Amino acid sequence: MDITAAITRGKGEPFEITTLQLDDLRPTEVRVKIVATGVCHTDAIIRDQVYPTPLPAVLGHEGAGVVEEVGSAVRSVKPGDKVVLGFNSCGACRQCLAGRPSYCVEMYDRNFAGTRPDGSTALRDGDTSVSSHFFGQSSFATHVNAAERSVVKVDDDAPLELLGPLGCGLMTGAGAIINSMAVRAGESVAIFGTGAVGSAATMAAAAIGATTIVAIDLVDSRLEAAREFGATHTINSGSEDLAARVEEITGGEGFRVALDTTGITAVTRQAADSVGINGRVGLVGAPTPGDEVSFEVGSSLMKGWSFRTIIEGDAVPQQFIPALVHLWRQGKFPIEKLTQTYPLASINQAFEDSKSGQTIKPIITF
Incomplete structure (x- = not known):
């Protein structure tokens, strides 16, 4: 046809x-x-x-x-x-x-x-x-x-x-928070990048009860939108001192979870540096094949932090998409x-x- x-x-x-x-x-x-x-x-x-x-x-x-x-x-x-x-x-x-x-x-x-x-x-x-x-x-x-x-x-x-x-995109962001990083109510979450995937991650973090949700980007209009989606704090990493703001927001403890949705290797390193003891770092962006990230593993060895890459939010679409529709009907997504x-x-x-x-x-x- x-x-x-x-x-x-x-x-x-x-x-x-x-x-x-x-x-x-x-x-x-x-x-x-x-x-x-x-x-x-x-x-x-x-x-x-x-x-x-x-x-x-x-x-x-x-x-x-x-x-x-x-x-x-x-x-x-x-x-x-x-x-x-x-x-x-x-x-x-x-x-x-x-x-x-x-x-x-x-x-x-x-x-x-x-x-x-x-x-x-x-x-x-x-x-x-x-x-x-x-x-x-x-x-x-x-x-x-x-x-x-x-x-x-x-x-x-x-x-x-x-x-x-x-x-794809919204399932990836929400799934990264709910499935891959297994964010729990009361945890602090940093989301690097506030495009569609990062926005979905922000919504999901708010829906499951994360208490501190920090959206990080270079575009002020996107950061303003992130607050509508559930972000409790925003950081423009182009005009603010990221490390100082992280220390201020977390009281020096670092985040429990950091998610990089940009696929930019320098941002992935920033995400890793932002987590505290037993922090969890996830990457859902799409770096160019062959890209590498350099992590500090001397001093941070004592933190026991973890890093993982994430595809499609670890979702089973036939199960997770209807769940997201349900959250949408409740006004949470x-x-x-x-x-x-x-x-x-x-x-x-x-x-x-x-x-x-x-x-x-x-x-x-x-």
């Missing part, structure tokens, strides 16, 4: 709106009519080939829509169901079976390779193959043949125009404060506004 999609033809080139051909469903796939899809930093770094997905490609990995058709082996959803689309995984490796699908041994192939596991692509531009199945979906398109493992059913009254970002919608024709503007910080989480609507 013919579909309309935003295609990425070459490294760093603007997205182009065009007509492509979508092939027939495979037995384990679900055809979804996309209602809306989030714009994520990961889409930008793939467009710019920081991580290599074959081009031309249709990107997009925070889709939300309505099921139109299901493959013969699909059992989790049916036509007419509302769904949010998340990342893909094999479902059979040791990590998947242990409830850690974001560390699936086939994570790269099933999310970044641009093909199905058998090497086929669902999209064509005339005689030219186009990379598909980005995160099992490629949702910068009116319709997708999504992998069933990427599909999460949500309530019939769920606002699809709002919920797509739960499939106010996604609507982060988002601004753009028509598909304005997708390049959406990416520019995300990069500049004008919009925290752009959503493309169809």
